[in-house]
Amino acid sequence: MDQKILWAVNHMPKTDDKNLPIMGLEEIAKARTFHESFPQYTKTPLTKLDHMAAYLGVKEIYLKDESYRFGLNAFKVLGGSFSMARYIAKETGRDVSELPYSVLTSDQLREEFGQATFFTATDGNHGRGVAWAANRLGQKAVVHMPKGSTQTRLENIAKEGAQVDIQEMNYDDCVRLAAKEADETPRGVMVQDTAWDGYEEIPSWIMQGYGTMAMEAGEQLKEYGCERPTHIFVQAGVGSLAGAVVGYFSNLYADNPPAFVVVEAEAAACLYKGAAAGDGQIRIVDGDMETIMAGLACGEPNTISWDILKNHVKVFIAAPDWAAANGMRMLGAPIKGDAPVTSGESGAAPFGALAAIMSMDEYADLRKDIGLDENSRVLLFSTEGDTDPDRYKNIVWKGLDK
Numbered sequence: 473m474d475q476k477i478l479w480a481v482n483h484m485p486k487t488d489d490k491n492l493p494i495m496g497l498e499e500i501a502k503a504r505t506f507h508e509s510f511p512q513y514t515k516t517p518l519t520k521l522d523h524m525a526a527y528l529g530v531k532e533i534y535l536k537d538e539s540y541r542f543g544l545n546a547f548k549v550l551g552g553s554f555s556m557a558r559y560i561a562k563e564t565g566r567d568v569s570e571l572p573y574s575v576l577t578s579d580q581l582r583e584e585f586g587q588a589t590f591f592t593a594t595d596g597n598h599g600r601g602v603a604w605a606a607n608r609l610g611q612k613a614v615v616h617m618p619k620g621s622t623q624t625r626l627e628n629i630a631k632e633g634a635q636v637d638i639q640e641m642n643y644d645d646c647v648r649l650a651a652k653e654a655d656e657t658p659r660g661v662m663v664q665d666t667a668w669d670g671y672e673e674i675p676s677w678i679m680q681g682y683g684t685m686a687m688e689a690g691e692q693l694k695e696y697g698c699e700r701p702t703h704i705f706v707q708a709g710v711g712s713l714a715g716a717v718v719g720y721f722s723n724l725y726a727d728n729p730p731a732f733v734v735v736e737a738e739a740a741a742c743l744y745k746g747a748a749a750g751d752g753q754i755r756i757v758d759g760d761m762e763t764i765m766a767g768l769a770c771g772e773p774n775t776i777s778w779d780i781l782k783n784h785v786k787v788f789i790a791a792p793d794w795a796a797a798n799g800m801r802m803l804g805a806p807i808k809g810d811a812p813v814t815s816g817e818s819g820a821a822p823f824g825a826l827a828a829i830m831s832m833d834e835y836a837d838l839r840k841d842i843g844l845d846e847n848s849r850v851l852l853f854s855t856e857g858d859t860d861p862d863r864y865k866n867i868v869w870k871g872l873d874k
């Protein structure tokens with residue numbers, strides 16, 4: 473625990489918030505209806521951890537468990553599938569609401585649209601989602617993975633019929649490679665879970681797809697009798713997920729938004745660095761970005777999300793690996809009476825950060841900056857299960873660091 477949790481309170485200049493409507497409630501309702509049309513669809517559980525909340529000194533803790541998403545062990549497929557549907561809708565002159573799963577997979581639509589090749593780069597979860605969706609929709613997928621990606625993750629993508637490889641380069645360079653290949657391939661389409669200047673439409677659809685998870689969570693909170701959480705913690709790699717969650721809940725609770733906290737892996741904390749610099753400009757992290765949080769090992773922020781985050785996030789946190797590892801162990805073996813949650817490295821990072829902040833004296837100031845106390849009702853997202861099963865066992869069962 474030599475490495476400390478770092479944080480930056482958001483004092484960045486506000487903008488005109490032009491990207492917030494991407495996560496408008498009506499748009500997200502469409503994504504939700506689309507996902508509901510899949511035969512594999514069920515709402516993922518929102519687990520309430522009462523004993524853990526009492527132990528950590530907050531009122532309520534709610535954890536959305538995405539290990540149950542479509543049998544894929546992570547939330548990511550929500551974005552890939554919805555963006556591909558919106559792309560096909562646009563190409564065939566329809567609204568996405570006219571393309572539920574049954575129509576998208578029909579012979580008639582396949583004949584009309586034909587076959588495209590969807591290119592992407594991934595640490596694992598996004599690529600698996602794209603490969604899965606392409607497989608179901610009768611489309612082709614090409615997936616590049618960065619140096620250090622595990623064989624298990626590659627095999628899970630290959631199983632869906634995609635062409636997949638591990639490159640000798642980091643995630644952000646894999647993105648550039650996939651973009652180049654998509655450009656050079658007839659009917660090649662880049663379906664990347666991040667945006668940059670000039671590449672914004674598909675990533676905004678991906679963020680809307682993630683909105684299904686946020687919308688479900690909002691409804692499930694109500695079922696528990698919680699009209700509104702006081703705090704929402706969300707993890708970030710490039711920040712598409714965080715932009716989606718922060719954007720959706722800023723729209724849902726427009727009159728009284730919760731305090732949003734973004735949690736990154738310290739080795740790849742580009743958003744935190746931007747917030748710490750304070751001028752509103754993007755900061756980039758380069759190099760290998762070694763962390764157990766594979767899904768968060770991205771050093772170049774999504775440009776459209778960044779705008780949403782700048783306007784709405786209260787605190788940006790850079791979490792060391794030990795925080796994520798502790799979070800995995802605590803969720804896997806919680807206090808008696810609470811349900812265990814299988815949460816992977818990137819999934820458990822926000823909970824691990826919350827647990828450290830609430831239980832370690834050295835983070836008393838951070839507790840204050842976020843405004844966490846015995847009245848706090850906290851919503852978090854466990855965005856993946858044991859997507860790397862060997863590493864999961866090493867950390868949770870054997871007590872290793874990675």
Ligand SMILES: Cc1ncc(COP(=O)(O)O)c(C=O)c1O
Binds near residue numbers: 767
């Ligand atoms: C499990 C998991 N959680 C969180 C994230 C972060 O999402 P984003 O890159 O949109 O910030 C990822 C990204 O791959 C992921 O795989």
